Amino acid sequence: MSQGIHAAAAPKAVGSYPHARRVGNLLFLSGIGPRDPVSNEIPGNVQFADGRVQRYDIQAQARAVFANVRAVLEASGARWEDLVDVTVYLTDMLRDFRPYNEVWAEQFPDPATAPCRTTVGITALPTPIAIELKCIAQLKEAR
Template sequence: MSAGGIRAGNAPRAVGHYPHARRVGNLLFLSGIGPRDPGDDSIPGNEYFADHRVRKYDIQAQTRAVLANVRRVLEAGGARWQDLVDVTVFLTDMARDFPAYNAVWAEHFPDPATAPCRTTVGIAALPTPIAIELKCIAVVADDP
């Protein structure tokens, strides 16, 4: 059983031609979610040179923002934070950013026994000047 794509009105628009999420049965699959601000598309913690290249960024600010955006998409798809079961995290600088990102993750998921499974992957780049993106799967309760 497959439903149409889900668009979360309070999340940043998709960068490409895809939905924020798609529900299939009781599984909710989120497209890659980044930390962009839903209101103005800015990236929290980024500072730029005059030519718009990123001068520096704050991985903790971006991690908090991406987790907030994931929550928005989950809610639009009928899921809750605790319904997350699997998260793939993409970092553009694993060596530099993993400890700070991991600390923010622990704030949001303090009990490893109830946290979603997680895989963190270091990558060269993302399609916008962000340092983190999450790909998530959640289990949605059956409709009453």
């Protein structure tokens, strides 16, 4: 049996899906981006009048996406330390990998206890964001 979870402190999903789904002692998070949960704005984005992105700050977006992941984990009864696997989607791997990696190291200073990670370069995401995370956590007790 699985349980869908919606986190009030995280940005609303951009589609019809839960923030996370718990199956036994595993927690699967849907793709999470850096949108602000209150204003829905994207940290670090500067846009032209027509809405196209003029420039963005990958580190501001990375810190925001980590905060959103934390909010979903907490709403799910999980902790940061429960993360076991993270897939990172970057829209500009060449430009953003190094500065993103610096923020990753702030969040997970000890590589021995950090979750596994795969980073993938993609051409676009469904909103004008430069990063999205897909996470799996292992909870201590199954329901």
